[in-house]
Amino acid sequence: MATIYIDNKAYEVKEGKNLLETCLTLGFNLPYFCWHPAMGSVGACRQCAVKVFKDETDTRGRITMSCMESVSNELRLSISDADAVQFRANIIEWLMTNHPHDCAVCDEGGSCHLQDMTVMTGHNYRRFEYKKRTYQNQYLGPFINHEMNRCIQCYRCVRFYKDYAGGKDLDVFAAHNHVYFGRSEDGILQNEFSGNLAEVCPTGVFTDKTLKEHYTRKWDFTSAPSVCQHCSLGCNIIAAERYGELRQITSRYNGEVNGYFICDRGRFGYEFVNSPLRIKEAKLRDENSKDLNKKNLLNKTSALITPGKTIGIGSPRTSMESNFALRKLIGAENFYQGISEQEASLHKLILEVMNSGIAYIPSLKEVEEADAILVLGEDLHNSAPMLALAVRQAIQKGPSELKTSLPAWHSLALKEFIQQEHAPLFIANPLKTQLDELAQASLNLSPAEIIQLGYAIAHHIDSASPIEHLLSESLLKEAKAIAKALSKAKKPLIITGTSSMQEGLVKAAANIAKSLKTANLCFVEHECNSLGLAMMDAPPLEEAMKHVFLNDTDTVIILENDLYRRTSSGNVDRFFEACKEIIVIDHLHNKTTQKASVLIPTGTFAESDGTLINNEGRAQSFFQALNAKNELIQESWRWLNELFSLQKGISIKDRTSPHELLEEIAIAMPQFKGIAQAVLQSDFRINGQRIPREPHRYSGRTAMNAHDNVSEPKPAQDLDTPMSFTMEGYRGEPPSSIIPFYWSPGWNSVQSVNKFQIEIGGALHGGDPGIRLINNKEGMSSYYDNNFVPIELKDQEWLAIPVQHIYGSDELSIHTPGVTERSPQPYIGLNKLDAENLNLQDGSKVTFETDGEEVTLPLRIITELPRKVAILPHGLQDFNCHLPIILRIKNLKKSR
Amino acid sequence: MLSSEEIKEIEHEVAQVPHRKAACIEALKIVQKHRGWVSDSSLNAVADYMEMSTAELDSIATFYNLIFRKPVGRHVILLCDSISCWVMGYEKVYDAFKNHLGIHFGETTPDGRFTLLPNVCLGTCDHAPALMIDEDTYRDVKEEQLEGILEKYK
Amino acid sequence: MERPLTKNIHIDRPPLNLKEYEMTGGYKSVRNALKNMSPEEVRSLIQESNLKGRGGAGFNTGMKWSFVPKGPDAPATKYLIANADEMEPGTFKDRLLLEGNPHQLIEGMIVSSYAIQATTAYIFLRWAYKEAALRIRQAIHEAYEAGYLGKNILGTELNLEMHLHTGAGRYICGEETALLNSLEGKRASPRAKPPFPQVSGLFGKPTIVNNVETLCNIPHIVNHGADWFRSLSYSEDGGTKLYGVSGRVKKPGIWELPMGITMRQLVEEYAGGMQKGYNFRGALPGGASTDFLTEQHLDIKMDFKTVSAAGSRLGTGTMIVLDDHTCPVGFVHNLQHFFAQESCGWCTPCREGLPWVERILLSIEKGEGRLEDLDLLSFHTTYLGPGSTFCALAPGAMEPLQSALKYFREDFERHIHDKKCPYNGNHIH
Ligand SMILES: Cc1cc2nc3c(=O)[nH]c(=O)nc-3n(C[C@H](O)[C@H](O)[C@H](O)COP(=O)(O)O)c2cc1C
Numbered sequence A: 001m002a003t004i005y006i007d008n009k010a011y012e013v014k015e016g017k018n019l020l021e022t023c024l025t026l027g028f029n030l031p032y033f034c035w036h037p038a039m040g041s042v043g044a045c046r047q048c049a050v051k052v053f054k055d056e057t058d059t060r061g062r063i064t065m066s067c068m069e070s071v072s073n074e075l076r077l078s079i080s081d082a083d084a085v086q087f088r089a090n091i092i093e094w095l096m097t098n099h100p101h102d103c104a105v106c107d108e109g110g111s112c113h114l115q116d117m118t119v120m121t122g123h124n125y126r127r128f129e130y131k132k133r134t135y136q137n138q139y140l141g142p143f144i145n146h147e148m149n150r151c152i153q154c155y156r157c158v159r160f161y162k163d164y165a166g167g168k169d170l171d172v173f174a175a176h177n178h179v180y181f182g183r184s185e186d187g188i189l190q191n192e193f194s195g196n197l198a199e200v201c202p203t204g205v206f207t208d209k210t211l212k213e214h215y216t217r218k219w220d221f222t223s224a225p226s227v228c229q230h231c232s233l234g235c236n237i238i239a240a241e242r243y244g245e246l247r248q249i250t251s252r253y254n255g256e257v258n259g260y261f262i263c264d265r266g267r268f269g270y271e272f273v274n275s276p277l278r279i280k281e282a283k284l285r286d287e288n289s290k291d292l293n294k295k296n297l298l299n300k301t302s303a304l305i306t307p308g309k310t311i312g313i314g315s316p317r318t319s320m321e322s323n324f325a326l327r328k329l330i331g332a333e334n335f336y337q338g339i340s341e342q343e344a345s346l347h348k349l350i351l352e353v354m355n356s357g358i359a360y361i362p363s364l365k366e367v368e369e370a371d372a373i374l375v376l377g378e379d380l381h382n383s384a385p386m387l388a389l390a391v392r393q394a395i396q397k398g399p400s401e402l403k404t405s406l407p408a409w410h411s412l413a414l415k416e417f418i419q420q421e422h423a424p425l426f427i428a429n430p431l432k433t434q435l436d437e438l439a440q441a442s443l444n445l446s447p448a449e450i451i452q453l454g455y456a457i458a459h460h461i462d463s464a465s466p467i468e469h470l471l472s473e474s475l476l477k478e479a480k481a482i483a484k485a486l487s488k489a490k491k492p493l494i495i496t497g498t499s500s501m502q503e504g505l506v507k508a509a510a511n512i513a514k515s516l517k518t519a520n521l522c523f524v525e526h527e528c529n530s531l532g533l534a535m536m537d538a539p540p541l542e543e544a545m546k547h548v549f550l551n552d553t554d555t556v557i558i559l560e561n562d563l564y565r566r567t568s569s570g571n572v573d574r575f576f577e578a579c580k581e582i583i584v585i586d587h588l589h590n591k592t593t594q595k596a597s598v599l600i601p602t603g604t605f606a607e608s609d610g611t612l613i614n615n616e617g618r619a620q621s622f623f624q625a626l627n628a629k630n631e632l633i634q635e636s637w638r639w640l641n642e643l644f645s646l647q648k649g650i651s652i653k654d655r656t657s658p659h660e661l662l663e664e665i666a667i668a669m670p671q672f673k674g675i676a677q678a679v680l681q682s683d684f685r686i687n688g689q690r691i692p693r694e695p696h697r698y699s700g701r702t703a704m705n706a707h708d709n710v711s712e713p714k715p716a717q718d719l720d721t722p723m724s725f726t727m728e729g730y731r732g733e734p735p736s737s738i739i740p741f742y743w744s745p746g747w748n749s750v751q752s753v754n755k756f757q758i759e760i761g762g763a764l765h766g767g768d769p770g771i772r773l774i775n776n777k778e779g780m781s782s783y784y785d786n787n788f789v790p791i792e793l794k795d796q797e798w799l800a801i802p803v804q805h806i807y808g809s810d811e812l813s814i815h816t817p818g819v820t821e822r823s824p825q826p827y828i829g830l831n832k833l834d835a836e837n838l839n840l841q842d843g844s845k846v847t848f849e850t851d852g853e854e855v856t857l858p859l860r861i862i863t864e865l866p867r868k869v870a871i872l873p874h875g876l877q878d879f880n881c882h883l884p885i886i887l888r889i890k891n892l893k894k895s896r
Numbered sequence B: 001m002l003s004s005e006e007i008k009e010i011e012h013e014v015a016q017v018p019h020r021k022a023a024c025i026e027a028l029k030i031v032q033k034h035r036g037w038v039s040d041s042s043l044n045a046v047a048d049y050m051e052m053s054t055a056e057l058d059s060i061a062t063f064y065n066l067i068f069r070k071p072v073g074r075h076v077i078l079l080c081d082s083i084s085c086w087v088m089g090y091e092k093v094y095d096a097f098k099n100h101l102g103i104h105f106g107e108t109t110p111d112g113r114f115t116l117l118p119n120v121c122l123g124t125c126d127h128a129p130a131l132m133i134d135e136d137t138y139r140d141v142k143e144e145q146l147e148g149i150l151e152k153y154k
Numbered sequence C: 001m002e003r004p005l006t007k008n009i010h011i012d013r014p015p016l017n018l019k020e021y022e023m024t025g026g027y028k029s030v031r032n033a034l035k036n037m038s039p040e041e042v043r044s045l046i047q048e049s050n051l052k053g054r055g056g057a058g059f060n061t062g063m064k065w066s067f068v069p070k071g072p073d074a075p076a077t078k079y080l081i082a083n084a085d086e087m088e089p090g091t092f093k094d095r096l097l098l099e100g101n102p103h104q105l106i107e108g109m110i111v112s113s114y115a116i117q118a119t120t121a122y123i124f125l126r127w128a129y130k131e132a133a134l135r136i137r138q139a140i141h142e143a144y145e146a147g148y149l150g151k152n153i154l155g156t157e158l159n160l161e162m163h164l165h166t167g168a169g170r171y172i173c174g175e176e177t178a179l180l181n182s183l184e185g186k187r188a189s190p191r192a193k194p195p196f197p198q199v200s201g202l203f204g205k206p207t208i209v210n211n212v213e214t215l216c217n218i219p220h221i222v223n224h225g226a227d228w229f230r231s232l233s234y235s236e237d238g239g240t241k242l243y244g245v246s247g248r249v250k251k252p253g254i255w256e257l258p259m260g261i262t263m264r265q266l267v268e269e270y271a272g273g274m275q276k277g278y279n280f281r282g283a284l285p286g287g288a289s290t291d292f293l294t295e296q297h298l299d300i301k302m303d304f305k306t307v308s309a310a311g312s313r314l315g316t317g318t319m320i321v322l323d324d325h326t327c328p329v330g331f332v333h334n335l336q337h338f339f340a341q342e343s344c345g346w347c348t349p350c351r352e353g354l355p356w357v358e359r360i361l362l363s364i365e366k367g368e369g370r371l372e373d374l375d376l377l378s379f380h381t382t383y384l385g386p387g388s389t390f391c392a393l394a395p396g397a398m399e400p401l402q403s404a405l406k407y408f409r410e411d412f413e414r415h416i417h418d419k420k421c422p423y424n425g426n427h428i429h
C-alpha cells in the first residue's frame, strides 16, 4: 500500500497500478481515451493529464499523463489544478477539430465515450474553422459498420484487434493527421473478436451493424443481465430489447470469466431469437392451433402424461431449472440426458476428473496467468473462442524467465521488451489452429496420435503414468520437450475437450495433470449447459430409446433438443415410431419439432430466466430481457412446473421462482449444493425498490404502443426476480449478478463499468457473479490406463471426425443472417495425398457411405490433415451420421 | 511473385536482423527499386514472403513517404521544399517544372517519364535550392538549368 | 586551430580509403582502447571530456553510456546505433562527415561499441544520402577485410557486426526511439520513455543511439585525452563543433570550429555576411526546431549553455538566416507545414495541433487572418510545449513559432491589418 495525495487529500492505495487506474478506482472522474483497462497504457491521446508535484513545497508541478505514471508512496498530484483542467479541455478541442459532430445520427450517441469525455472536460465552442479532413469508409462484413470520419485516433482498435486478439486484417495506415484505421481494402473482418471493436472504439467509427438494422439508443433499451448460450464458457452478456425484439448483445463484465470482451458468435448470434423459425403457436395433434390457449394446452398435455409411462429427455442447451423441472415432473428415474452415450460418457469422465482434485480448474482469468500451455485436440478459436483469447494473453506475456521491472500496465513498452518471445505453448490437433503462430510446437496428428502423445508426456513427467503406444521417434522427442517445458512451469495448463469426441484425450490430459501435481486443467464442452446436464447424472439418449423399445411407454417429453443432432437419423426415426405421444418443447422449428404430436412453444434465453453451468463448473444465471407478446411463450421450466402442479392438483397460480427451483435442485441433488446463491431471491429489494431494467431516460413508453391502443398498457410484472421491467426503481448500483446495463452519472458509455468495480480490472463490487460448484477435493488415486485399441481402416475407409466452426457448428446462432453468411457450406476434408490417390481435386464431389446412407459432399483438400482422417464440419452435415465414424469413400480410383 | 533477384536481396537484409519481419521495410525498398513502386500485388507478395499480413505490411508501407504505393514515372524528381530552399526561392524552380513538364506536385507526366514530388530538406542547405532526380542530387539549381538537367533522363 | 573531425575531408576528393585513413592515424583509437583500456575506462574518459551529444539535445555522452546495464546479469546482446537520419530542415552537417570520412565514423562506432559492450552496430542513414551510402558500404567492407569488424577484432575478445540501414523517409525516424521502431521494421512512432533505450531499446535490448558527429569525436578523445578535447573549445562544452549557415548570406557553408564561437563570427566572418541588398533580421541557431535569435544576440557564444540562456537552443549548430526581404510569417508557415506533415500521428496535440497552426499561418499569410488568430497561435505554443506531447517533435516545432511571435509580431499584425502579405506573399504553395 502507498499513501498518495490527490488535491491535498491523503488516500491509501495499492502500489503497482498507474495513477489513472488509481484515480478511477477512487471514484474520480478523469477522462481518457487511449488507455483501456484490459490493454493498458500507451500515453498517446494525452487526455488523462494531471499535475504531479515533487513535494509539499512544489507549487508549480508538472503536467503528467496519469496513465503513464506508477503509484508511489507520498506522490502528490492534482486533478483539479487549473493547468491540468485546461490541458484536458485542449485535448478534446484538438480531437474535435475534425470530428463531424454528427451525434444526432450516430449509432454511438448516448453511449459514446467521446461525448462523455467532452462534457466532462467542458469543451463547448469550436475555434477551428477550417475544412475538416474526411475519409472514405469501408465495407467490413455483416457485423461491423465503419464510419472513419468520427475517428479520434486513440489507436484502441488496432491495439485490441491486432495486438490483443491477434487479428491480421485491421491496422493503422498512413501518418500525421491522415492516419486511417481499417482494412487494407474492403472486406469482411476475419477476426473472431471483431465485435469488441464496437465497445473498444470510444466513438462511432466501429459500430454493431446488426443493431443498425433495428436501431435503438442505449437509453431506450430494456436490458437484462444474461449469459451467452453459444458455447460452454458462459460469457456474461447484456441482452437488450425494444419493441418486443432482441436488438443487441454486448459484453457484461465478469472479472473471472470473460472480462471486458465476448466473441462474435456470442455478440452477433442473437438474431435466432427474432427468426422466422420461431415457434409461436402450440400444436396438439390435429387440433386447430387457434383454440389452444394456455389453459387448455396445459390440460390436454397433462392428460397425456401418465406417471410411470412417460419419460423425459433433457437438453444441454437449456437451463438447470428447465432440466430439473422436467425431471421433477416425470420422476428422476424417467429422466434422460438427451445426448449420445458417447458424449455423455465423455462428460461423465470429465466430471470425474474435475471432481478428483488432481488439478485446479481455472477460470478464463486464471488461464491468462498460465506460464506454459498444452492444448490437446481442440481448435479453441472455433470451439471456445474466448478461451483462445485468454490463452493468447498468457502466451504473449512472454516466458517467465524474461525478467523486467516494467509495470504490467506499460503495455507497449512491455511488447517492445518482449518482442517475439512467447511463453511455451504446444498444440496437438488434426488441423492447424490460429494459435499455432504463438506455439513452440504445433503438431497436426490423428486423434489416436494426439492421445498417445498425451500419454507419452505424462509418462515422461512421471514414469508411474502408463506408457504410450506406437508413437514415432520424432513424436516421442516432441513429447519429451513438452514434458520438460510443462515441468519447468509454475502454472502449467492443459486444455482439452469434447470437440473430437475422444475419451482418450480426457484421460491423457488427466494423467499429465496428475503427473505435474500442481497443474491447471481446463475442459471445453459443446454446449452452454453441457456440464450442468452431466452433473445431473442421468442416462443418455440411447437408454431412453432402449427404454421405449422395451417398455410400455406412452409419452416422451423432449425438452429443447433436436434429437437428430444427437445420433443418426435412423435411430431417431425408429425411436419416434415407437413413441405414442411426442411432446416437444422448443423455440425454433427443427427436424424434431416436426415429429411432435404436441408442440409447446418456449422462450429463448432472451425471454427466460435460468441458470447454466459453464465448463469450469460455475453456475451463472441469466434473466429475461423481453416479454413475449404471446402468453404461450414462457420458460420451459414454467410449463413443466405448471404441468407438475396440474398433475399434483396444486393451483398453477402458486408460482415457483427460479431461486426456489434452484434450492430444490440442491436438495434433490447434493452435487448442486450452493447453486441457489447464483440468483437473488425474488423479494430482494434495495430501499424497498426493485432494480430497473430501463435507464431513467427511457423514452416513448406512453407512445410506443399507441398504434394498438392509446392508453398506456400496464407494464409487465416480474414476479421471479428482484428486477422490474420499467425505469422505476433503485437508481444506484445493483448487486453484481443483476446489473442490467452499465451507467453512472456522466458515464453513458460502456466505460462506466469502471464505476462498478472494486478496483479497475478487478472484481465487481460484491464479487463477480457466479458460483463455482466443483470444489475438487477427492484426489485421483491412480492414473488412467492406456486402453489403446488401434483402429483398423480398410482401403476405402477413413476415420471421419467432427471439426468445429465458430460460425455454423452451433445450433442456434446459425439462424442469424450474418452468421449464416460466415458459415461454411457442408464439406468433407481430406489430406492432399489421400485426395490424389482418389484422383480428386479441391471442390470435387466425394461420395461416401455411412450407416447405410450414401452422401455426396464437395471436397476440401487440407494439406496438414493426417492421412486416413476425414473431417466433417460439426452441426452442418445434414445426413445420417454421428461422428466420429468410419466412412467408406465410394469414388473409385480411376486408372490413369 | 517475387523475382529470384529480389528474393536474394531480401534474404541478404533478413540476415542482418534478428527477426524476419524486421527486414520488411528493406524488402519493400528492394521491390520498389526493381519495379518503380509497390503495387497491391507486389505488397501481397512481399507480405507473404516476410510472413506478415497484408494489412500489417501496408500499415508500415503507407507510413513512409518514400515507399510509393501509387505508380510513379520512370524518374522521380524530389524537390526540396524545406526552409533554406524556401528562403532561396525553390518556388521558382517549382514554377519552372510546372512549365516544362506541365505537372504539379504529386503528378506524373502523361508520357510516364517524370513524377514530381515535394520532399523535406535534402541536407544540402548551403547549396539551396536543391533537388534529387532518382539517385542524383542537384544543388544551387537555377531555373535556366532545368531543361538541360531533365534532358539526361529519358 | 585544430579540426580533428574534418582535417582529412576534402570536398572535391573521394574519401580516404582504409589504407590512406590508417596512414593519417586512423583506427589507432581502436588499438588504444581495446589493448590498453577497459570498457569502463573508455566510458569515463568520454564522460570526463564533456562531450555533449551533437544530435540536438546536448546530453553528456559518457553519462548516457553509463545507463547501459553492465555485469553478468545484463543482457548479452547490446546495440550501438549511429543516428545518421539528418532530416531537420537547415541541417547538413552529418552529411559532410558521412560522405567525407566514413572510416572515422566506423572507428568511433567500434570504440563506442567496446565501451558499452555492444555486439552489433547499425548506421541508420537517411534515404537521400545516396553517395554516403555507397561510401559507407565500401568502408564497412574494408573494415571487415582489415579485421576491425567481425569476430575477435584485432585478436581481442571483441566481436562486432556492423550494418548500414537506409531509411524510407520521415523526419521522425531521427527521434531515437522512433528510429528503433523503424529499424525493427515498424511504423516509426516514438516509444515511451522510460524505459530508456539504454535499458530496453532495439529488439528489447540495451541500446545506445548517438549522433554521427558525436561518434566521430570518440577516436580523437581516446587518442588525445579529455583535457586536449576540452581545450579545443572556447566554452565549457568540450571539443569542436560543425557549424553551418544557410540563407541569404554570401557564402553559405559548413565549418568545424571551436565550440563557443560567436554567432557574429559565423555569420559575418565565415559566411561572409549578408548578400548585397539583404539585411539580417534573425536566425534559427541550430536547425528548424530552435527559437529565433536576432541581432541583439549576435555576440553570444554558440555553445549549449549560452544559446539556451539567450532563449534558444544550440540544437544541431546549423543556422538558418532570416533576411529582411523574406516574410517571417511565410517562414514559420513553411516550418509548420514541415512539422505537421512529419508528425507521426501518434499523440493528439501534435497530430491535430500542428495542422491547425499551419492552417492559421496560411490564412494570415494570405491576408485572411484575424487578430484572434494570434491568440490561437500562442495557445498552441503554450500547450504543445515539452511534456505535453509524446516526443520532442511538436515542442521543437513551437520554438521558431513562439519566438517569431515575440520578435516579429508587427509582421503578423501587418498581414492581418493590411489583409495581405507585405512581402508580396510570394512564398506560398
Ligand atoms: C523529431 C526528432 C528528430 C530527430 N532527428 C535526429 C537526427 O536526424 N539525427 C540525430 O542525430 N538526432 C536526431 N534527434 C535527436 C535524437 O532523438 C537523439 O537525441 C540523438 O540521436 C542522440 O544522439 P546524441 O546523444 O549523440 O546527441 C531527433 C529528435 C527528434 C525529437
Ligand code: SF4
Pocket: C172, C189, C190, C342, C343, C344, C345, C346, C347, C348, C350, C351, C389, C390, C391, C392, C393, C394, C395
Ligand atoms: S509529438 Fe506525438 S504525434 Fe508528434 S511526432 Fe512526437 S509522438 Fe508523434
Ligand code: FES
Pocket: A020, A031, A032, A033, A034, A035, A041, A042, A043, A044, A045, A046, A047, A048, A049, A065, A066, A067, A068
Ligand atoms: S489515456 Fe493517458 S494518454 Fe491516453
